[in-house]
Amino acid sequence: MNEFLQDCRDAIGSTFVLTDDLDVQSYETEWRQRFRGRCLAVLRPASTAEVASIVKLCRQYAVSIVPQGGNTGLVLGSVPDNSGKAIVLSLRRLNTIRAVDIANNTITVEAGCILAQVQQIADHNERLFPLSLASEGSCTIGGNLSSNAGGTAVLRYGNSRELCLGLEVVMANGEIWDGLKGLRKDNTGYDLRDLFIGAEGTLGIITAAVLKLHPKPKATQTAFLAMTSPEAALTLLNFSRDAFGPALTTFELISSICLDLVHQHFPAIPLPFPERVSYYVLLEISDHESEEHARAMMETVLERAMQEAIIVDAVIAESVAQSTHLWQLRENISMAQALEGKNIKHDISLPSSAIPEFMSVTRRELDQQFKDCRIVCFGHMGDGNLHYNISPPPDVSDVDFLVHQDEINCLIHDQVHQFKGSISAEHGIGMLKRSELIRYKSSIELEMMRSIKKALDPANLMNPGKIL
Known part of the structure; x- marks a missing residue:
């Protein structure tokens, strides 16, 4: 791989090809410190053209790519596996605000822009960009779109998909799709934009986006x-x-x-x-x-x-x-949960009308099988999204309790499925929920997803092992 790495250095500069263990550690490690993978190198391009150059090199040398923004994800979607064969492609240097169109209520930003920065630019222009997350000081727009992030204002403004009008994407073959249109109506065939939003970097690499702005509330x-x-x-x-x-x-x-x-x-x-x-x-x-x-x-x-x-x-x-x-x-x-100790997290969605009955039935099932466990339930009830987390009883150690993690996940997700809900409301699938996706998605859904993946990324170089 020395020849590949040298070609990467020639393409984006030696300073931005990281291989030293201390330099790559934070990119390889999931932010909650639950998992650390291994990568061949971390590449930090500064433009869409440089991203395209890297993708073409990866295709030439058959090197897989793990795109990464702020690395704030919760399902191991933005970190490499343990093989050491993939590169981490950090998009943090793609951080330019390309345009603000007040008359059209849009802002065009690069994928590495921090969410809080976009909020501030909108506010400076007497506009609102309403996506709001706990990690908004460090998460990036590319990551928000790739995971279709939700947050606290979905009830009124929708999630990331509803807040995006157009995308620029580097495809798996290194070509650049320029779909940066600020249009509310564009009925010219398949909606290609929505293929990439929520795809967790498995179909292409989002490098820029046109986002909706809203009037700033008084x-x-x-x-x-x-x-x-x-x-x-x-x-x-x-x-x-x-x-x-x-x-x-x-x-x-x-x-x-x-x-x-x-x-x-x-x-x-x-x-x-x-x-x-x-x-x-x-x-x-x-x-x-x-x-x-x-x-x-x-x-x-x-x-x-x-x-x-x-x-x-x-x-x-x-x-x-x-x-x-x-x-x-x-x-x-x-954070209080984390300070209290380990817990088993669930990011689920249900029809809002079903939430009370779901909570009652699931509580009863948990009490029967895991007596005295503590249900730490909170979330965006307005859009049906609950964070339904299970902590051990006060007298049970984290280690003893986490032995039952798979059983508890299965119990809760089975109940979610019974109520026609989703096992992932806003965090995505990543590596963490990949096996569970197979359990709850129908065979025809999985086949359609695999067909799309094969068509757009036939060599399986784009974030392999995530989602599917």
Whole structure:
């Protein structure tokens, strides 16, 4: 492979071909430190043309490619396997904002742009790019699109697929597809763009994208609500949709154990209520009139919800600082779980209408087979996405509990399948869920996916071993 690496150095510069163990370690390691693969080298091109040159060299030498953005994925989709035969193609140096078109409400960015940077550019132009994730300070647009990232505002604005109008992609043969169109309507045959969004780099390498911008809201209002059950949360969701209409931006379900863990590990974050209840909802609206209008709307709707006994208590943020504290209760759940110890994570989606029954049935099944395990359930109930995580009972060690990981995964995913849900709502498949995909996808679905993969990447060089 020395000749291949030298050709890569000639193509993008020696400085950007990393082979030293210390230099490549962070690229080979999944961010939660659960897995480290091995790569032949890490290549860091600075342009689409350089990406195309590398892909052509990989094709010539039969070297497989693992595209990588911010490496914040959760399903081992952006790290290499243990073979040491693949290169990691880091796109972080492709970080140019190519164009901002305010009249068309679009922004054209390269794949290595950090999500928070795109949000800031939009804000500077009095626009909103609404994709919002906990990792937004380090994840990249290419990774967001490749995993079809969701986040907290899907209820109103949709996930990454809905926020993208056009793509630039380096294909498996090294050719560049320029699909950077800022069109809302383009009915000229197959929608090629959607093939690559959510494909986790297995069909081609996204190098740039045209993204939708939205008018910047004049005001937002945040509320933290207490209720007795998931059924009450579902009632509140439908009530809020009717009452707020398109102003409803966020609807996050949080079980009581989530708040307990956050309070235990982050005691400086104030709790919203003096007494514990079973479930909470973090609700946010965006308003295009004024702060006063948003506040009045929030107060009127929540007063009605209280009168109809849908909720038992409510806190409306009085300031930006208080809103931040309410969001911190939600955003620190995953970190609090990590500090508490190992847990078995599930990123699932269901019809919102099925969530209460799913939670009841699955709780009963878990109690029968894994007595006293703790269900740390939270997520984007407004779009049907739950993070349904299982922690061991307090008196059971992580090691003893994780022996049952495959059984617990099977139990939960079987229930998800029964309710016509998905085993991956927003994290993707990667290597982690590849075998489970086979269990739950129909044979015709898998065959169609394999046919697309074979047509676009016949040599199987693009992120092999991921998804399929």
